[in-house]
Amino acid sequence: VCFIPGGLDCSISFISHVLGKVCVHGRQKEMLSVLVPRLTELTSSDCIWQRMCWRLLERVPERWMEAVLLGFVQSTPGPDVLSRLLGNLVVKNKKAQFVVTQKVLLLQYCHGTEVLQNVGGYLSLDGSRRALLVKVLQELLETWSSSSAVKHSPPEQQQYISKAILICLSHLKEPEIESCRQELLTSMMEGVKCHLDSSLPQVRRLGMIVAESISSRINTDGPVLKFQYEEDEEVRELKSLLVQTPAISAVPSLPEDSKSEKAAAAQPLVSESNKKSHSAASVVPDEESDAELDSDDELIPYDMSDDKELKVKAPVYIRDCIEVLTGSEEDMDKWEATVKALESLIRRNPAATREVSVELAKILLHLEEKTCVEGFVVLRQRAQVAVLTTDPVPVAKYLTSQFYSLNYSLRQRMDILDVLVLAAQELSSPKSHGKTKQPDAQKPCIQVLAASDSPKDWRRVVDERIKSKTRRFATGQSQVEQTFSPNEFNSVAGHFFFPLIQHFDRPLTTFDLLGEDHLVLGRLVHTLAVLMYLAVNTVAAPAMGKALLEFGWALRFHTDSYVRQGLLSCVSSVLLSVPAQRLLEDVAEELLETQSWLGDVLEKDPDGDCRRLALQNLLLMENLKKKLEPAPS
Numbered sequence: 001v002c003f004i005p006g007g008l009d010c011s012i013s014f015i016s017h018v019l020g021k022v023c024v025h026g027r028q029k030e031m032l033s034v035l036v037p038r039l040t041e042l043t044s045s046d047c048i049w050q051r052m053c054w055r056l057l058e059r060v061p062e063r064w065m066e067a068v069l070l071g072f073v074q075s076t077p078g079p080d081v082l083s084r085l086l087g088n089l090v091v092k093n094k095k096a097q098f099v100v101t102q103k104v105l106l107l108q109y110c111h112g113t114e115v116l117q118n119v120g121g122y123l124s125l126d127g128s129r130r131a132l133l134v135k136v137l138q139e140l141l142e143t144w145s146s147s148s149a150v151k152h153s154p155p156e157q158q159q160y161i162s163k164a165i166l167i168c169l170s171h172l173k174e175p176e177i178e179s180c181r182q183e184l185l186t187s188m189m190e191g192v193k194c195h196l197d198s199s200l201p202q203v204r205r206l207g208m209i210v211a212e213s214i215s216s217r218i219n220t221d222g223p224v225l226k227f228q229y230e231e232d233e234e235v236r237e238l239k240s241l242l243v244q245t246p247a248i249s250a251v252p253s254l255p256e257d258s259k260s261e262k263a264a265a266a267q268p269l270v271s272e273s274n275k276k277s278h279s280a281a282s283v284v285p286d287e288e289s290d291a292e293l294d295s296d297d298e299l300i301p302y303d304m305s306d307d308k309e310l311k312v313k314a315p316v317y318i319r320d321c322i323e324v325l326t327g328s329e330e331d332m333d334k335w336e337a338t339v340k341a342l343e344s345l346i347r348r349n350p351a352a353t354r355e356v357s358v359e360l361a362k363i364l365l366h367l368e369e370k371t372c373v374e375g376f377v378v379l380r381q382r383a384q385v386a387v388l389t390t391d392p393v394p395v396a397k398y399l400t401s402q403f404y405s406l407n408y409s410l411r412q413r414m415d416i417l418d419v420l421v422l423a424a425q426e427l428s429s430p431k432s433h434g435k436t437k438q439p440d441a442q443k444p445c446i447q448v449l450a451a452s453d454s455p456k457d458w459r460r461v462v463d464e465r466i467k468s469k470t471r472r473f474a475t476g477q478s479q480v481e482q483t484f485s486p487n488e489f490n491s492v493a494g495h496f497f498f499p500l501i502q503h504f505d506r507p508l509t510t511f512d513l514l515g516e517d518h519l520v521l522g523r524l525v526h527t528l529a530v531l532m533y534l535a536v537n538t539v540a541a542p543a544m545g546k547a548l549l550e551f552g553w554a555l556r557f558h559t560d561s562y563v564r565q566g567l568l569s570c571v572s573s574v575l576l577s578v579p580a581q582r583l584l585e586d587v588a589e590e591l592l593e594t595q596s597w598l599g600d601v602l603e604k605d606p607d608g609d610c611r612r613l614a615l616q617n618l619l620l621m622e623n624l625k626k627k628l629e630p631a632p633s
Contacts (some may be wrong), residue, residue: 012052013059020064028071036075036085043084054087062095069099074111079121091128101136106143109160113241116164124171134176137168138183144210145191151559154606155202162206166241169217181218188214192225199519199562205229206238213242314341318352318360321345325363332371339367339379346386357391358398365402365412381419388423392492396420400499406508410520413511417527420496428489428534493535497544500528501551518560525555525566532573542586545578549590556597561607568601568613575620580628595621 022031042049060068069086076082090097104111104119123133143149144161177184188211195207208227215225229235314337315321324338346353346360353360364384369376388395399416402408489496504513504524513521532548535541552567571594575583583591598621601614 012056016056016059017061019056020060020068023067023071024064028067029075032071032075036072039085040077040081050084050087053085054089057086057089057096058093062093065093065095066099066103069096070104073100073104073115073118076118079118079125082118082122083125086122088126088128090123090132097132101132101139105136105140105164106161109157111160113163113237116160116167117241120164120167120171130176133168133171134180137165137172138180138187140165140168141184141187141191145187145194147194147197150194150198150203151561152606154561154608155200155206156608158203158206162210163238163241165210166213166238169213170242172217177217184214184218188218197516197519199522199560205235209235209238213239216242314338314345316345318345318349318356322356322360322363325367335370336373339373339376339383342383343379343386346383346390350390353387354391357387357395361387361395361398365399365415381415381422384415384419385422385426388419389426389488392423392427392488393495396423396492396495397499400496403500404503404506404508404511406510408511410511410517413520414523417523420500421527421530424489424493424496424531424534427492428487430487487538489534490538490540493531493538493544494540497528497531497535497540498547500524500531501547504551505554518558518563521555521558522560522562522566525552525563526569529566529569529573532570532577536577541577542579542582545574545583546587546590548574549587549594553590553593561605561610564601564605564607564610565613568598568610568617571598571617572613572620575617575624580624583624584628591621 019031019035022028039049039053043053057068057072069089072085073082076085086096090100100119100122104115120133123129123136140161144158144165150158192207192211195211196204198204198207208229212225212227314334315324321338321342324335361384364380364387367380373379388399399420403413403416504521507513507515511517511520513524528548528551532541532544535544548570552570555563555567558564558567595618598614598617602611602618605611605614
């Protein structure tokens with residue numbers, strides 16, 4: 001910063017041009033890391049330097065104003081300092097107003113929370129700028145409550161806008177809230193509906209937090225909205241933005257001597273108040289203890305040390321379980337014991353389960369919690385998986401047919417998808433049976449046959465004696481001789497897969513996958529991707545792959561990012577599960593169209609996860625091409 005001796009008038013337009021040119025050429029950090037601290041120090045105690053700083057920024061040409069303002073907003077340590085350096089620039093200059101109120105808040109989302117706090121605090125620190133604060137909040141809420149913006153903008157931008165809304169809310173005063181209360185209420189109701197309709201849990205939670213915050217500000221005396229969600233570090237950070245931190249005063253700081261004098265003067269007051277609080281605290285417990293002594297001292301508690309909890313015996317037959325679950329008896333203990341024992345009973349009695357498998361699957365699908373059973377949802381799901389893996393074909397036919405039937409809730413339809421995925425994973429996983437070779441470092445011992453042992457046990461005893469006296473030089477963990485069973489999902493993969501893609505485009509009275517029930521559509525697409533992946537090396541894999549590519553082609557432009565992510569996972573599953581040779585023979589044309597679509601997703605999709613999955617699929621296609629290329633002679 002230059003100094004002009006002799007009190008002469010001068011023009012700083014040249015310095016403004018230099019500042020703008022340096023910032024627009026990407027040297028913001030180097031220039032402002034030196035300039036901003038110096039200006040902060042000079043303007044803290046001198047109003048002339050404040051006017052010089054305002055004039056310096058006002059003379060920056062409009063074509064360079066954005067670069068200079070962004071640099072100042074990012075490098076300034078707080079909103080009070082930013083207010084000293086910028087003054088009312090956003091009121092006087094339309095370009096500066098557009099950058100601060102539109103570009104930083106609505107068109108960009110790469111800045112940190114400190115930048116948003118600087119902007120919100122700067123707009124609230126002067127009466128002439130507070131009208132812009134209310135206007136900015138209304139525009140942010142308009143974007144936040146737009147269903148199109150929720151569908152097409154990435155979650156990172158929605159989180160950025162939510163932070164900006166909370167910061168602006170924290171700076172509003174009661175008269176300002178009263179003047180726009182109805183607009184805030186309307187935006188809150190529309191926005192929370194759009195966010196709760198989203199398939200992404202992060203977006204839904206953002207909608208809940210912002211709606212709670214708006215409700216707490218416009219209904220200070222009445223009831224407020226309250227949602228249930230998991231509290232984590234991100235949630236606590238968002239809620240902390242609603243609590244306005246006191247701004248550091250822009251008045252010049254006091255000298256150190258006066259600070260120490262004020263602190264010394266305040267210290268006796270604090271100590272005296274502490275003494276009073278301690279004395280009051282010492283009196284209260286005595287009064288409470290006297291009240292407790294006068295209460296029910298003469299009543300002797302009943303001795304319940306020998307009481308034992310009565311355990312209800314669970315049924316031992318499948319049909320008995322069906323009677324308990326479908327009966328109208330009010331024995332809740334027996335019902336609870338049946339729910340807890342059902343899975344193990346199904347797996348121990350596969351023959352009896354197959355006789356009533358479809359009936360049992362129907363009961364479990366409609367089973368509701370009659371009493372408070374810990375982990376009821378998990379217990380019911382495990383029992384459904386056990387029934388489906390015990391008798392796959394008829395139960396899979398029943399469940400897939402009920403997925404598109406009437407009079408089912410969305411929760412039941414998603415339960416069907418979850419059960420199909422878990423059962424397919426269990427059927428496709430290798431089941432090994434073998435004996436473990438024990439470690440050889442055992443001490444020799446002598447075993448004596450008991451009188452009750454049968455003569456057949458002599459060989460076992462002899463083998464153990466030989467094993468204990470045999471020296472081996474191999475080291476390491478126990479070796480298992482495994483005998484693997486065939487993939488049980490091979491013969492039933494089609495029964496799980498094909499019925500799910502037959503009627504997805506037929507809307508029902510209470511179920512429309514291509515309409516408002518896009519959350520279930522996303523779960524369906526992800527389920528199909530998992531089933532396709534688990535069908536690797538099966539006979540039905542090529543036919544499943546071709547059908548899945550055709551299914552995905554009809555949904556490739558879906559507005560929900562969760563659905564698009566599922567479609568990209570389907571493409572990955574097809575490329576990984578179907579042999580490369582069969583892909584070129586059966587679906588070569590579909591692969592070319594899919595490759596073109598993946599390129600568009602990689603370049604234009606607003607969702608980061610979709611772009612990442614598209615890139616992975618393109619790399620998989622390149623690897624397949626390399627494998628199929630003939631080796632050079």
